[in-house]
Amino acid sequence: MEAASAQWFWMEDRFPGADQWNSLHERLVDAWRTQASLLPPGTPLYFAHSAGDELGEDLMTVAYLRETAEQAGLRTEAISVEDIGWEGLSGRFVDKRFRFIRSCFKLYPWEWLVTDRFGPHVLDTLDNGGGTGSTLWIEPAWKMLLSNKALLAVLWELFPGHPHLLPAYLDGPRELARTTGYVAKPLLGREGAGVTVHPPGEEPILRDEPCCYQELAPLPDFDGNRVVLGTWVVEGESAGLGIRESAGLVTDEYARFIPHVIL
Incomplete structure (x- = not known):
């Protein structure tokens, strides 16, 4: 926004x-128009945020994206993630009025969603765009891979020395502790949460939680x-x-x- x-x-x-x-703005509106034919017909596209967002930043972002979808001609509904329910008889996600949720844009991390109470239902009913499931989620589930810092270490292992990558490891800082220094990043951290900075020459520290150890730059x-x-x-x-x-x-x-x- x-x-x-x-x-x-x-x-x-x-x-x-x-x-x-x-x-x-213009590209977002055009993108919704392009994607409209891929959405389940006859039902609104839900836009979900977390009610636990005390600052209201997520709510404002979701409201803006909802506006771009409406400008593209889509019918939309607003909902909080906490108000999404599971209807056991039909095996579908529903809103507070027990209307089926066929498609939903959510500003809520996938790694949180799949570990929530209804997480297994999310994966079991996942519609990847082919109509095989009952709920189409935007962004798609594969975006979980891109938000995981382990990807940084995997890329470095696949393309060591690439000029657009920094050395990164999952088992510890290795040579970075004595050469360049390093930063330790929680694999699922967001907005810098939990990141620690370690200048060169310090005794290497292994964190208890899974981390990516990346060159200090x-x-x-x-x-x-x-x-x-x-x-x-x-x-x-x-x-x-x-x-x-x-x-x-x-x-x-x-x-x-x-x-x-x-x-």
Whole structure:
């Protein structure tokens, strides 16, 4: 939402006539139009967030994505993940009014969903787009692999020395402890949670929880601010830029979103 909408309005207000690397909104609407024929017919597309999100960030993001779907002509419904129920007789997921949920976009991690109480039902009734199951979930279940930090170590093992990868291991920091230093990242951590930084020369520390141990590569420091560039991809094509800025080595949930402009 910050990249697609907020920074665009900032640019129009502060720099009228300028440009921005940002076609997110239009591409999202077009993507929903393209995907509409793949959704189960005759039922609304549900948009789910967690009621446990105290800051309301997830709710706002889901509401924005729901708006883009409605602009594409889709019929939608809002729901919280906690209000999704399981109807045992029919073997289907339902909303609070016991209407079948045939398709649902959720801003809720797959690794949480499959370990919840109804997790086994999610996998048993999964519709991968061919109509074989009873509920189509967006994003798809295979996205679990991309959110797991173990992928970093697997990529390094498959492509050692690749210029776009950092050395990463699952069994410990190995040579990184004495050479470059390393960071330890929980495999399922989000927004920097649980990440620890270890400079070179320190005694290597193995965490009790499963972690990825990756080479320490500090972000450039601009007057005490460290910047991460995040590019958004819609239907396989680059669609926009989001910039996050932090005072620390780890980009966490307190990082600031910085709008950009092309003059």
